[in-house]
Amino acid sequence: MAGTTDGIVFYTSPQSRGRMVRWMLEELGVPYRAELLDLRAGVKAPAYRAINPMGKVPALVHRGVVVTETAAICSYLADAFPAAGLAPAPDDPLRGAYFRWLFFAAGPVEAAVSARALGLLAPAEKAGMVGYGSFDRVVDTLELTVAGAAPWLLGARFSAADVYLGSQVLWGLMFRTLPEQPVFVEYAARLRARPAWQRASALDDAAAASAS
Numbered sequence: 001m002a003g004t005t006d007g008i009v010f011y012t013s014p015q016s017r018g019r020m021v022r023w024m025l026e027e028l029g030v031p032y033r034a035e036l037l038d039l040r041a042g043v044k045a046p047a048y049r050a051i052n053p054m055g056k057v058p059a060l061v062h063r064g065v066v067v068t069e070t071a072a073i074c075s076y077l078a079d080a081f082p083a084a085g086l087a088p089a090p091d092d093p094l095r096g097a098y099f100r101w102l103f104f105a106a107g108p109v110e111a112a113v114s115a116r117a118l119g120l121l122a123p124a125e126k127a128g129m130v131g132y133g134s135f136d137r138v139v140d141t142l143e144l145t146v147a148g149a150a151p152w153l154l155g156a157r158f159s160a161a162d163v164y165l166g167s168q169v170l171w172g173l174m175f176r177t178l179p180e181q182p183v184f185v186e187y188a189a190r191l192r193a194r195p196a197w198q199r200a201s202a203l204d205d206a207a208a209a210s211a212s
Contacts, residue, residue, distance in 0.1 A: 008032035011051065011059040013039050014208035017070045018058035020167045022204055024074045024160060026196035028084045036207055071106035071164050075099075078160040086160045094154050098161050101145060101153050105165035108132035109142060113168070113177045139179065142169075147183045151190050158194075166191045 010025060010032050012018030016039065025032050037043050043055045052059045052068045060067045060076070067076045078087035088094040112132035115121045122130045132138050145153065146169065152158045153165065170188050172178025191197055 007063050009061040010034045011037055011048065011061075012057050013037055013042075014204035014211070015039060016057050017167075019200065019204050020070050020164060021058045021060065021073050021077075023167070023197050023200040024077055024086075024163045026200040026203075027086060027158075027160075027163060027194075028077060028081050029196075030081055030084075034203075034207075036211070038211075069106075071102055074160040074164050075102060085157070086163075088154070088157075088159070094157070098154060098159055101165050102161040104141070104145070105161075105168045108138045109165070109168050112138040113172060117175075117177050142178075143181055143183055146187045149187055162191065 008025070008030065010018070010021060012022060012034055013036060022034070037048060037057055039057075042048060043052075043057060048059075049055055051061065051066055054068065056068075058068075058070060058073060060073050062076075062080065067073050075087070078084070082089070088098050108131055111130070112121070112135045115130075115132070116135045121135055124134070127133050142165075145165075149162075150156070153161045166187065169178065169184050170191060173180060173184055173188055178184060
């Protein structure tokens with residue numbers, strides 16, 4: 001649905017976390033306009049820095065509201081388009097688990113995987129100073145979480161938490177930053193079978209090919 005807009009402008013690059021937001025938009029099934037930015041020059045342009053001073057993608061503008069940070073964008077979109085059912089309602093008991101796993105992925109998982117990839121994990125004696133504690137503890141918790149997905153993090157209900165945490169699992173397996181545990185592999189297969197993931201991946205792969 002990238003060719004139309006109902007007020008959603010999506011700033012992205014196919015080589016970025018914008019792939020998560022593209023998937024989220026395709027799950028919603030709402031019209032949007034994608035603005036593809038070059039990660040070297042486009043994100044540094046003054047017009048874009050006025051939207052996101054961090055000079056990073058993704059970013060979203062919807063009805064004049066600017067939203068950055070991928071987990072925040074996914075959460076915002078799920079609430080902005082409740083008919084898609086990608087977030088429990090405020091009075092739904094599942095909302096606690098929804099936020100728990102969405103932000104577990106955005107916090108401890110993202111931080112621990114990035115730190116390990118860069119060789120910057122906190123030493124054991126200073127583990128209490130970082131939100132993730134230790135890489136092994138994060139992976140163990142992630143494995144328990146995904147093992148309980150039946151088939152999704154909220155049981156029978158797919159949500160934005162699966163988009164965000166699921167993307168972390170998919171990328172972790174692809175780049176070998178997470179161990180290839182059977183529960184991760186099986187969850188990843190369920191995610192890749194979703195038509196919205198397939199549409200989003202095809203759009204981003206095509207954009208990446210045309211830019212190279």
